[in-house]
Amino acid sequence: MPxxxxxxxVFRAIADPTRRAILDxxxxxxxxxxxxxxxxxxxxxxxxxxxxVLRELRVVSEQKxxxxxxxxxxxxxxxxxxxxxxPYRDFWQASLGNLxxxxxxx
Amino acid sequence: MPxxxxxxxVFRAIADPTRRAILDxxxxxxxxxxxxxxxxxxxxxxxxxxxxVLRELRVVSEQKxxxxxxxxxxxxxxxxxxxxxxPYRDFWQASLGNLxxxxxxx
DNA sequence: ATAATACGTATCCATTCGTTTACGTATTAT
DNA sequence: ATAATACGTAAACGAATGGATACGTATTAT
Numbered sequence: 595m596p597x598x599x600x601x602x603x604v605f606r607a608i609a610d611p612t613r614r615a616i617l618d619x620x621x622x623x624x625x626x627x628x629x630x631x632x633x634x635x636x637x638x639x640x641x642x643x644x645x646x647v648l649r650e651l652r653v654v655s656e657q658k659x660x661x662x663x664x665x666x667x668x669x670x671x672x673x674x675x676x677x678x679x680x681p682y683r684d685f686w687q688a689s690l691g692n693l694x695x696x697x698x699x700x
Numbered sequence: 701m702p703x704x705x706x707x708x709x710v711f712r713a714i715a716d717p718t719r720r721a722i723l724d725x726x727x728x729x730x731x732x733x734x735x736x737x738x739x740x741x742x743x744x745x746x747x748x749x750x751x752x753v754l755r756e757l758r759v760v761s762e763q764k765x766x767x768x769x770x771x772x773x774x775x776x777x778x779x780x781x782x783x784x785x786x787p788y789r790d791f792w793q794a795s796l797g798n799l800x801x802x803x804x805x806x
Numbered sequence: 807a808t809a810a811t812a813c814g815t816a817t818c819c820a821t822t823c824g825t826t827t828a829c830g831t832a833t834t835a836t
Numbered sequence: 837a838t839a840a841t842a843c844g845t846a847a848a849c850g851a852a853t854g855g856a857t858a859c860g861t862a863t864t865a866t
Contacts (some may be wrong), residue, residue, distance in 0.1 A: 603713070603717070605714055605720070609711055610824080612824085621787060621788070621791070627842075628841095628842065636824095637825070637826060637827085638819080638843075639826075640824070642845085644824085646844085646861080661834065661843070667788075669792040672785060672788045679781050682727070682778045682782075684771075685775035686779050733814090734813080742855075743856060745855085745857085746854070746855055746856075749814095750854085752807070752814085766812090766863060767863040768811095769812080789811095795821085
């Protein structure tokens, strides 16, 4: 039975811990692939594939400089995550509020 | 070769679109499994498995009432996602700012 | 007591994922 | 011209994922 169409959202991009680490690193500025590969002690092709996912989901962009390719953070799509999580904020704030008043009444 | 230790973070919980839909539904209040299964036109065991993932990652809690089990949203862990995404906010706000000034200067 | 309901779990299967090794290509250094 | 560098891609593989069907168990209805 064919599986439902795969998730092409940014949530898939950030599902993998290595990809999140790559994004965290890119917040400090663009980086070439080799630097990322050595930083995460994984093979270069592995990182390349992660970067491809990030690129296709438009969370990073690629720019060629000679034989290097600089990957740059493109955070616009990450806003979808922030927007999705926003309505939940009320809930955990309410929970914290409940805990606070609970503690105060003890 | 064994894969690196699997991601047990809340990011895995929200990686799947069905699980996100379940969470969205639970924001309106606790629900039994059958209601969720019919809402998403998937088999009940499939939903049960998703709920198990959500339960293990502490994004929902389960409570037995007779033969029903009510699943309730536990949003505390989702705060990790909000915290993770927070530093990126500056970036996309900067991008929007650049776009704004770009448009204003044309 | 028996039947129906609400659920979890076991098993199985196809697909996807993350990783590695091997290879090809473009660019720079000698 | 040749060698070295920086990278992407192909192929292969085991592990994990998402789903379905079949089954077992506890609870409620008759």
